Amino acid sequence: MENNFLKKEVSRRNVLKAGGIGMAGLFIGASGAGSLLSMTASADKKSTGTVSFYGKHQAGITTDTQNHLYFAALMLTTTDVADVKKLLKEWTESAASMAEGKLIGKPAENVLLPPDDTGEAAGLDASNLTMTFGVGPGFFEKLNLSSKKPKELAALPAFSFDALEEEWSGGDLCIQACADDPQVAFHAVRNLVRIARGKAQLKWTQAAFQRTKQANTESETPRNLFGFKDGTGNPDHTNNSLMNDLVWVNDGWMTGGTYMVVRRVQMFIEVWDRTAIGEQEATFGRYRDSGAPMSGKKEFDPVQIDKTDENGNKLMPADSHTALAHGDGKMKLLRRSYSYADGLDKKTGSFDAGLLFISFQKSVSNQFIPIQTRLANKDKLNEYTIHRGSAVFACLPGVKKGGWLGETLFR
Amino acid sequence: MENNFLKKEVSRRNVLKAGGIGMAGLFIGASGAGSLLSMTASADKKSTGTVSFYGKHQAGITTDTQNHLYFAALMLTTTDVADVKKLLKEWTESAASMAEGKLIGKPAENVLLPPDDTGEAAGLDASNLTMTFGVGPGFFEKLNLSSKKPKELAALPAFSFDALEEEWSGGDLCIQACADDPQVAFHAVRNLVRIARGKAQLKWTQAAFQRTKQANTESETPRNLFGFKDGTGNPDHTNNSLMNDLVWVNDGWMTGGTYMVVRRVQMFIEVWDRTAIGEQEATFGRYRDSGAPMSGKKEFDPVQIDKTDENGNKLMPADSHTALAHGDGKMKLLRRSYSYADGLDKKTGSFDAGLLFISFQKSVSNQFIPIQTRLANKDKLNEYTIHRGSAVFACLPGVKKGGWLGETLFR
Numbered sequence: 001m002e003n004n005f006l007k008k009e010v011s012r013r014n015v016l017k018a019g020g021i022g023m024a025g026l027f028i029g030a031s032g033a034g035s036l037l038s039m040t041a042s043a044d045k046k047s048t049g050t051v052s053f054y055g056k057h058q059a060g061i062t063t064d065t066q067n068h069l070y071f072a073a074l075m076l077t078t079t080d081v082a083d084v085k086k087l088l089k090e091w092t093e094s095a096a097s098m099a100e101g102k103l104i105g106k107p108a109e110n111v112l113l114p115p116d117d118t119g120e121a122a123g124l125d126a127s128n129l130t131m132t133f134g135v136g137p138g139f140f141e142k143l144n145l146s147s148k149k150p151k152e153l154a155a156l157p158a159f160s161f162d163a164l165e166e167e168w169s170g171g172d173l174c175i176q177a178c179a180d181d182p183q184v185a186f187h188a189v190r191n192l193v194r195i196a197r198g199k200a201q202l203k204w205t206q207a208a209f210q211r212t213k214q215a216n217t218e219s220e221t222p223r224n225l226f227g228f229k230d231g232t233g234n235p236d237h238t239n240n241s242l243m244n245d246l247v248w249v250n251d252g253w254m255t256g257g258t259y260m261v262v263r264r265v266q267m268f269i270e271v272w273d274r275t276a277i278g279e280q281e282a283t284f285g286r287y288r289d290s291g292a293p294m295s296g297k298k299e300f301d302p303v304q305i306d307k308t309d310e311n312g313n314k315l316m317p318a319d320s321h322t323a324l325a326h327g328d329g330k331m332k333l334l335r336r337s338y339s340y341a342d343g344l345d346k347k348t349g350s351f352d353a354g355l356l357f358i359s360f361q362k363s364v365s366n367q368f369i370p371i372q373t374r375l376a377n378k379d380k381l382n383e384y385t386i387h388r389g390s391a392v393f394a395c396l397p398g399v400k401k402g403g404w405l406g407e408t409l410f411r
Numbered sequence: 412m413e414n415n416f417l418k419k420e421v422s423r424r425n426v427l428k429a430g431g432i433g434m435a436g437l438f439i440g441a442s443g444a445g446s447l448l449s450m451t452a453s454a455d456k457k458s459t460g461t462v463s464f465y466g467k468h469q470a471g472i473t474t475d476t477q478n479h480l481y482f483a484a485l486m487l488t489t490t491d492v493a494d495v496k497k498l499l500k501e502w503t504e505s506a507a508s509m510a511e512g513k514l515i516g517k518p519a520e521n522v523l524l525p526p527d528d529t530g531e532a533a534g535l536d537a538s539n540l541t542m543t544f545g546v547g548p549g550f551f552e553k554l555n556l557s558s559k560k561p562k563e564l565a566a567l568p569a570f571s572f573d574a575l576e577e578e579w580s581g582g583d584l585c586i587q588a589c590a591d592d593p594q595v596a597f598h599a600v601r602n603l604v605r606i607a608r609g610k611a612q613l614k615w616t617q618a619a620f621q622r623t624k625q626a627n628t629e630s631e632t633p634r635n636l637f638g639f640k641d642g643t644g645n646p647d648h649t650n651n652s653l654m655n656d657l658v659w660v661n662d663g664w665m666t667g668g669t670y671m672v673v674r675r676v677q678m679f680i681e682v683w684d685r686t687a688i689g690e691q692e693a694t695f696g697r698y699r700d701s702g703a704p705m706s707g708k709k710e711f712d713p714v715q716i717d718k719t720d721e722n723g724n725k726l727m728p729a730d731s732h733t734a735l736a737h738g739d740g741k742m743k744l745l746r747r748s749y750s751y752a753d754g755l756d757k758k759t760g761s762f763d764a765g766l767l768f769i770s771f772q773k774s775v776s777n778q779f780i781p782i783q784t785r786l787a788n789k790d791k792l793n794e795y796t797i798h799r800g801s802a803v804f805a806c807l808p809g810v811k812k813g814g815w816l817g818e819t820l821f822r
Contacts, residue, residue: 068593070752108699111689118684119638119699120750123631124622167757182479182593182620183634186752190762194684202762205754207618209593211535220534225597227530273529273605278522288519288530339531341481341597342753343616346578351601351613 050126053099056256057248057398060130061336061360062237065222066178069208069338070185071262071356072193073171073391074200076142084143085410087199091133091192092404098188101126118194121187129179131188133405134260134393138172148409150252152259152364153394159376161386168264168389171203176260176358182207204389206264208338208356221291221299225339225353226272226384228284229291232299233325235332246367247334247360253408256397258360261368264389266345267354272384283380285320293322303329321381324374333361333368354385364392461537464510467667468659468809471541472747472771473648476633477589480619480749481596482673482767483604484582484802485611487553495554496821498610502544502603503815509599512537529605532598540590542599544816545671545804549583559820561663563670563775564805570787572797579675579800582614587671587769593618615800617675619749619767632702632710636750636764637683637795639695640702643710644736646743657778658745658771664819667808669771672779675800677756678765683795694791696731704733714740732792735785744772744779765796775803 051059078084094104101124105116140149175192179185186207193202211222224230235242244250247258272280281287281294291299295307295315303326307315316323337357345352361367376382396406462470489495505515512535516527551560586603590596597618604613622633635641646653655661658669683691692698692705702710706718706726714737718726727734748768756763772778787793807817 108688111692112687114685115638115688115691115699117638118636118680120634120636122634122638122700167755181622182752183622183750186636186764190680190684190764194681201760202755205762207752207754211592211594223531223533223594225529225531227526227528227533269529269601270605273601274525276523277519277526280526281522288526289533339594341593341618343618344578344613349612351616353597353601 049128050100051128051130053096053131053399054401055398057258058130058132058395059099060132060176060178061247061258061395062243062334063128063130063178064237065210065336066128066130066185067180067209067211068178068182068185069356070177070182070189070205071208071358072175072177072189072205073136073203073262074173074175074193074196075203076139076172076200078199079142079144081143081145081410083199085406087196088133088405090195092399094191094195095131095133095188095405096399098191099126099129099131101129104191118187118191121184124181124184127179127181127184129177129184129188131192132176132178132260132395134174134176134395135406135409136171136173136391136393138170142172145409148253150249150254150259150394152249153392154364156261156364156390156392157369157373159372159387161376161382162390163386163388164390165388168204168206170391171393173200174260174262174391174393182209206340206356208340210338224337224355225267225269225341226280226284228280228286228288229299230337230355231335232286232291232293233303233322233332234335237334243334245362246332247362249362253411254394254397255408258362258395259364259368260393260395261357261359261361261364262389262391262393263357263387264340265355265357266352266386266388268350268384268386269353270350275384282317282320283384285316285322294320317380319378319380321375321379324379325371327371327374331367331371333359333371335359354388360395460539461511462539462541464507464542464810465812466809468669469541469543469806470510471543471587471589472658472669472806473654473745474539474541474589475648476621476747477539477541477596478591478621479589479593479596480767481588481593481600481616482619482769483586483588483600483616484547484614484673485584485586485604485607486614487550487583487611489610490553490555492554492556492821494610496817498607499544499816501606503810505602505606506542506544506599506816507810509602510537510540510542512540515602529598529602532595535592535595538590538592538595540588540595540599542603543587543589543671543806545585545587545806546817546820547582547584547802547804549581553583556820559664561660561665561670561805563660564803565775567672567775567801567803568780568784570783570798572787572793573801574797574799575801576799579615579617580802582802582804584611585671585673585802585804593620617751617767619751621749635748635766636678636680636752637691637695639691639697639699640710641748641766642746643697643702644714644733644743645746648745654745656773657743658773660773664822665805665808666819669773669806670775670779671804671806672768672770672772672775673800673802673804674768674798675751676766676768677763677797677799679761679795679797680764681761686795693728693731694795696727696733705731728791730789730791732786732790735790736782738782738785742778742782744770744782746770771806 097104103117108115177185177188221229221232249257286293293303295304305316305323337355340356341353508515514528519526588596588599632640632643660668697704704714706715716727716734748766752764
């Protein structure tokens with residue numbers, strides 16, 4: 001950190017801009033500086049901003065999606081409630097600090113002690129880091145808190161074609177770290193896991209990405225590894241009233257929280273790449289280039305599963321992914337998925353690549369399960385994908401300044 | 412896309428910079444708007460630019476390091492030289508196209524055919540994508556080209572403490588794709604591997620990252636996953652004369668090429684994180700916060716391995732990583748390494764994280780091998796790292812427009 005009042009307040013990047021702003025003031029008068037300043041502040045949000053850790057809800061759920069994800073599921077190694085409360089308080093303090101782009105703990109002064117922070121994010125700004133914490137079904141069992149376990153936090157049913165592997169499934173706790181810098185996201189998970197030592201240990205992790213935010217494409221829907229725009233029909237995460245309907249729980253200690261489903265979906269990209277484009281589009285139910293549903297011409301045209309051509313044939317194949325996911329259009333959930341590419345699948349010699357599907361919903365039983373049941377039974381896309389991992393978590397309510405993660409659960 | 416003429420032309424990031432710098436121009440006459448635009452175009456280079464595929468040397472070697480790497484090693488499945496020449500020509504054409512941010516092949520028109528391009532990078536810009544191609548020792552053996560095999564392209568000797576695994580080692584061909592967008596880097600490797608079908612297949616891959624470029628920190632040295640600045644002593648890759656001395660081969664068909672060493676170095680980050688900061692610094696031979704060698708105070712102070720304190724004790728521990736890597740300071744190589752974080756190491760329950768060490772050098776036997784021999788025998792850092800993978804490649808000379816990869820080899 002350099003010795004400059006501006007630099008103490010903001011990242012060096014912003015200082016550069018602020019330097020520019022000062023120049024403008026020199027030439028155009030005081031009012032010009034003000035308007036330019038507000039422009040830079042809002043425009044900067046996307047790339048190097050800060051997302052507050054505190055709020056009615058946790059960040060990382062209805063936050064604009066960042067470019068990188070590091071997801072970790074942990075298993076409790078203690079059954080002592082006091083230990084776990086201590087962990088959640090320490091996580092709160094550290095996460096709030098990292099969300100501001102700060103290192104955790106104190107600077108290393110005593111050479112005989114390990115440093116509080118592992119250090120690899122020193123000099124990097126917050127990069128819109130969010131850390132979202134959840135608890136799984138086993139959390140309540142191990143801590144003898146079954147009376148507090150929400151009904152919605154049940155193990156998911158087995159779906160047709162599931163090929164779940166224990167190494168990609170479950171968890172008593174989870175941390176979803178998202179940031180516009182992968183090193184910042186990894187640093188967050190690493191330090192939070194380090195703090196948990198003796199209380200919880202890693203079960204599985206997944207690094208994932210989506211298209212980088214780019215100047216000209218920020219409002220475009222990202223493409224998945226099948227090359228298709230994915231997320232066009234996602235509900236608007238900036239619409240609070242809609243999010244209250246679909247995402248946020250309003251019941252007991254979970255008020256302000258939500259339920260998270262995570263599925264590790266391997267995509268057989270080599271097989272897909274050998275498939276005719278017409279077949280790809282009929283399978284996905286959208287046109288590849290435009291992203292339009294096959295019942296329309298433009299990306300955001302409505303999905304109309306019963307619309308027919310002049311011969312009475314349905315425009316959207318009934319077994320297409322988009323038609324089945326849409327159903328009658330009444331059930332929605334908020335998706336916040338990322339692509340992964342983990343190199344070679346040693347079993348097949350193909351890429352182990354796919355989607356870390358993540359959805360948030362008020363009710364797993366009313367939202368995720370019926371949709372996934374339809375997809376699992378009939379989706380033509382199942383020829384090209386397989387679900388390798390599955391987990392469900394109750395995402396804790398947001399934290400007020402001075403409060404801590406899980407406070408309402410333990411109150 | 413926002414409705415603003417500036418935002419249509421250039422990234423938001425650069426608009427802001429230009430806004431600051433060019434303000435004077437903007438307000439003192441109509442010409443200001445024009446100069447503002449041209450300035451933003453050049454300022455954009457770092458984040459969303461294009462690196463030419465063509466040149467005397469391949470890109471991705473002395474190119475400014477991008478934020479993301481996708482590395483792939485392949486094995487030939489043909490012994491037919493004509494097949495391999497065809498592959499190298501197809502790779503040339505596709506790589507040149509992708510380097511410009513274009514999709515490969517033609518747009519999908521016939522719905523009965525698979526698309527030429529897998530599509531997930533549609534709408535994304537070039538993101539400084541470079542693809543660097545190399546051939547391993549097995550390439551010459553399988554194609555019965557032993558007379559062309561460079562002496563420097565020999566299997567590396569076994570080093571002390573090597574724990575190499577076949578699944579992270581070797582390769583008859585390699586592709587190093589680097590970009591500022593992970594989806595762009597993955598897309599490149601995926602499509603190049605797809606083109607190789609029937610001629611070569613994947614052996615191993617590694618996705619990796621380093622700190623994201625940030626406006627204010629571009630000239631800072633990245634930190635590795637031990638939290639230390641890593642690369643301070645790297646030779647200046649923009650110094651052509653130095654690169655001619657250290658990197659570029661000037662001999663026969665390899666003229667303009669170089670040799671690449673790749674080592675997958677797992678770092679025991681949990682053990683490191685429990686180590687006292689004083690011990691960490693003595694092990695690395697640098698101070699963590701500043702990056703200064705222990706013989707100095709500032710990051711770029713010279714490494715002086717014989718400098719002593721007032722009591723005659725050496726300031727740099729003789730077994731520190733920096734002291735041993737430096738040696739007498741006469742042997743250097745160009746490092747271009749990336750960090751990886753592959754989740755859980757199932758053997759240990761710890762993170763499988765570390766460094767994909769990549770170095771380029773004119774002579775493996777004179778540069779990499781002596782340095783690595785010193786490090787392998789004495790480096791105190793060996794307590795915290797283990798080499799799991801190793802490969803060596805001859806990076807082909809650069810390609811002229813109209814030429815193709817490997818042309819001089821087959822001429």
